[in-house]
Amino acid sequence: MKTDRILVFTNANLKTREEVYQFVVKQEFPSDIENAKKLSRELVDRETQGNIQIAESIVLPHAECNYIQRSKLLLIKTQRSIDTWSSDIHDIKVVIVMLLKSDESRKVKMQFVDIMRQLGKDELIEQLLSEDNPELLLKLLS
Template sequence: MEINSLYQVYFNCELKTKEGVHSFISEIVCQDNPLQKEEVIHLLNEREKVGSTLIAEHVMLPHIESNQLKKSQILFIRLANPIPLWDYQTKDICLLIVILLKANESVQIKKELSLFTRTLADEEYLNRLLNSCEKEHFIKEILKKLEEL
């Protein structure tokens, strides 16, 4: 579900592995181009190798910048069930906030993404998202935070 052209919400997703999440993300951004999908998955995996994208208990922040992306987006992916093992040290992932930055993006969009990433330092906000059991409540929490930007 699209909140606006930049933010999209996927609630109660039945994804069970990191690979499944990366594939899901690539499907969203590159619907009909298999080569682009592979490139997005590759970039997500390469980012993981640089260091963990865990930003809070149960919350991951996968992020990439690529010329394979048609537009910049922030995806909120709330899982139906936690991913028990993301990698050898990261367990029980329930929420992914994915930042996808198109190469050569406008300054305006970069500013908006930067402002948004600052909201992720608010532990209470992340907990409210984690504890939202209904899609409407989840979206309301996101919108409330976006209004503060």
């Protein structure tokens, strides 16, 4: 399920952070191995700059790069919890990946900021964790 800038994947059979990042880079760069590797490194490197866990069982990895074709959010719900995301992050059920073009328009950046603000609300967090319908998940972030 997707909109112009939000893609939703439910029941994803991903068991580790590495598998999640491989999935993400394949969505963005299905046949561009060089940029896929750069994006994967960028996502991992960003984690060293600060905690990406925004709520219990939810992480928000993100990258801002000039080689991303189109800014987007990928909402990924896994089949089972990812027991160990990193040494500090455990039991992850929802991954929201933000990919932002370095030269993105102010309008799009503000749309993403609005979504990030919404993610600060407990009600939305609870809905993201409990809902499995792709259309409803898409509406939650739209």
